Amino acid sequence: MTRAILLASTALLMTAPAALAAGYGPTGGQPAGEQMVGGRPAGGQLALTRVLLSTGGVGYFEYEATVSGDADLSLEVRRDQVDDVLKSIVVYDDKGGVGTIGLPGAEPLDTAFRELPFSAGDLSSPAALLNAMRGAEVTSGGSRQLTGRLMSVTEETVRLPGNDGTTTTRHRVTLMTTEGLRQLVLEEADALRFTDPAVQAQIDRALSAVAENARRERRRLTVHSRAPQDKTSQDGQAGDRRVRVGYVAEMPLWKATYRLSMAQNGQPQNGQPPNGPAKEGSGALQGWAVLENLSGEDWQGVDLTVVSGNPVTLRQALYTPYFVERPEVPVEVLGRIQPTADEGTVTLNDARQAMRPQSEASRAGAPPATAMAAPPPQATPMAPAPAPMAEPLAKVAPYGSAAGTPAMAAVSGAEAGAAEGAQVLFHYPQPVSVPNGGTLMMPIVARALPVERVALYQPGTDARHPLASLRLRNDGDTALPPGLLTFYDRNAAASAYVGDARMATLPAGDSRLLSFAVDQAVTIDREEKPSRRLSRATLADGVLTLSVTDRQSTLYTVAGAPDGDRSVVIEHPRRPGWDLAVPAEGKPEVTANAYRLPLAVPAGKTVTLTATLERPRQERIVLTDLTADQIAARASAPELPPEVRQALTMLAGLRTAVAEKERRIADLERERTERIADQDRLRENLKALPAGSDLHKRTLAKMAEAETRLEALARDMATARAEAEAARQTLRERVKAMTI
Structure with a gap:
């Protein structure tokens, strides 16, 4: 800290x-x-x-x-x-x-009532309490005194005197006395008390717990x-x-808030700052901590x-009682114990005895825990009191x-x-x-800091105009916490509110860009130009390897403001796996998501800036997996070297020859399938024709002709397959021998 x-x-x-x-x-x-x-x-x-x-x-x-x-x-x-x-x-x-x-x-209520014969809900009415205390001895007061044990409290509805039909609810209490069952109406009894002092004390403790629970706002520590x-x-x-x-x-949470006053010429106008005379490009910063006393x-x-x-x-809820959940095991009954079968024993050798943990091996000779414990605090030697x-x-x-x-x-x-x-x-x-519930503003900083006016262009915030911003540098030795900053522009007569900005934590020696308004006087246009450049091509073992560089160029055209020069900072988005190639000079500032590219824009002028991102990658193409048309398309690419295009053209011809042989085999297969289907049809027809008839003889002749054609197709197919395999072998040998 x-x-x-x-x-x-x-x-x-x-x-x-x-x-x-x-x-x-x-x-x-x-x-x-x-x-x-x-x-x-x-x-x-x-x-x-x-x-x-x-x-x-x-x-x-x-x-x-x-x-x-x-x-x-x-x-x-x-x-x-x-x-x-x-x-x-x-x-x-x-x-x-x-x-x-x-x-x-x-002292939650469930703890207070844990050992009582009634619950907190039973204290809601006398009838509920009496029902919960069945069996307890009570004595009624008044003109009719009864003493007995509570049996029941029954609710009943009675009609009041008059013709309006009004009713009321009362409770009839039944007692078991020495004279038998006696009843009284609870609402008509002058008094009703429990004769056992212990029961009365339980009720007093319960009512005290309820009252204490109602005023649990504060606790006293001693x-x-x-x-x-x-x-x-x-x-x-x-x-x-x-x-x-x-x-x-x-x-x-206490909050930090700031005010920055800056004159048009860069000098603060509210007197000399605490650190001495203000320099050109400085602003008077006031920081405040806003806090509340809710203790x-x-x-x-x-x-x-x-x-x-x-x-x-x-x-952590340290003040709440917690109870450990313990598993419940059945009560062991002698007649139900079923010992498991003994599967024998294993005698440990000396090596295994030596591997036993030291704490276990020496447990028999270890002193009792009380002997190993530290002496009580009273026996601790007194040490001299340090400063x-x-x-x-x-x-x-x-x-x-x-x-x-x-x-x-x-x-x-x-x-x-x-x-x-x-x-x-x-x-x-x-x-x-600070009174309880009050709010206080406490000053945390009051000094002059270096300030620079810039125009920050963030495409995701405003696609056409930059943000009027300030680059605030912390030249002190203490970091400034995050907070809102209110910016005032001052002149000789008065100060004017310009806008608010969000300031992140500003470490000592670092700077932050604080945006407070949109600069409508500056207009920015973007044009994306993707491209691709082949830097190297190799052909070996039938694999074409291309070293390609993808390029994403963005042309920023900035039309300057007519009222003065601008120092523009363009935030160009970063992309994972891509590097900034242009501009190549200097080392731009980098945020988590963007490059910050500075650009000086004179008043009324239009300037451009090109930012190019590059990503090198390799394409690996297995030529034997491509068709003739795909190889021909690759060969027509003008970016390839001539010898590579010539080799691909030759491979496309060989692949075409293989394709022609394969088409010949497909044609023969199709004709053979058709001949077999026609022969099956003739065979079915032959079964329905009378033997020796003209139609029977003609069908037999057609079947003989079909059989002859099938034999010829078999010979042609064998020849075509041999030629196709030879063409494929030639293609494989040429591809394997080709190295560029």
Whole structure:
């Protein structure tokens, strides 16, 4: 973390007195009605002294108290903060030891009613409670006194006197008395009480739990701090010491917001900036942190710090009781046990005994756990008390030892923060007061920064016009958190609002382009020109390998503004696997998705810029898999070398010869299929003709003719297949022997 304790300028702090009247802002006094000792709260009462708000959505709250001897310190937190407090609470005692921290249990209603014979719902009405307490002995008061055990409470509807038919509902209670069953109407009894005091106490506890559950907004933690056990002291007591208690809880995200004032000539017009005279091309930057106090208590004169970073923040329900789900096993009954069959044993040899884990082999001789445990805290030798705030957090000693540790060691040290480099702190130099629920604006930066006006062209934002932008450079030693920036253009008479911009995190020494408006005076046209270039072609083993470079050129034509020169930055999109070939000079800035190409555009002039992306790749073509037409199409490509085109033309001729032979075989196959089908037809007809008839004789002659033709087709097909195989062999040999 880079420490950033920024002293706000006098101009920014002049706004503080107006806020003090309403309970906001810095204050130099202590909270009303609280005694202070050495600037810290006295009398053993914990008071909020330090607040640190993080952009991780949490806040660190630190309380202090000055105590003497053993002390019990109380701290109230909201019920919804208890989980965070249990996760993160830490206690620092300069000289004493940290004892226990106690707080009331969560006490959900189901826990409170777990051992009671009735539920929370049974307290909704007297009738429901009496039904739940069947068997309990009750006594009714009034003129008719009855004592007996509850049997039932029955609801009944009765008609009220009069002719309007109005009815009411009442409950008849049935008791088992010494005289037998007796009844009374619950609504007519003057009193009805349980005679057993234990039952009455159960009902009282249940009603108290319901009342406590209704006011569960806050919980009181009690921190037990132990006095140092100084051997030189007779009573074990010491002087005053400081105890600090801190925890992390959920808080609203604090927001950063900025104002940048820049004159037309580049000079800020609101007086001299805090860092000296402004230079040409500088702007006066004011940064503010907007934060809310929703902690549940007022902040009175606290030390306020805001942190910008991206820490890991987690939540866990530590205050909610959890019960482990245990598997239920059946009760073992002697008559139902069924031992498994013994399948024999294996005796381990010496080598296997040596391979047994040391913990298992030496378990028999290990001392009992109580003998290996560390001595109790009372038996720990007393170590000399180190200087306050000198030990790291990891060295907190057991109870009764001296272990003073810094609450914000990792935050307050600039050296440690610089090593981490993860967060940036802004510490307000004066105590701050903010009422609960209030909002505060805290200055975090006030200085002059280098600013350059540019026109940023983003095709995805506006295809025709660039965005009027500012290149803001952070020449300080502290990063600036992200936030909105409001831009003012100032002249000698007044300032004018120009627009808003979104600023991402601005590290020290880096710059950001902040776009605040559309520059309608500049027009940009784009023209895409895809192309392809063959750089190398090889032919070997029947495989044609082409080394191809795909090119995607974009021509940007920029018409300048008539009112002045423009420094245009063109964001040319990046493509995975493609490299920027043109422009080749210089090293352009690169974002995650684009190249930033600078272009100077004079007033009223039109300039062009060509950006070319290249992607080299190889095409591998197996020639034996291509038809004659496909090979001929490849041979006609003018980009191929002449010797390659000549070789492909020759291969196309050989492939054509093979195709002709294959067509001849297909024709013979088709004719053979037709002859066989015709012969089958004649054979079927022959079965239906009378033997020796003229038609029978003619059919036999046709069948003989067909058989003769089939024999000839078989000879021709064998010859055609041999010729086709010879043509294919010639093609394979030529292809294999061809190397270019």
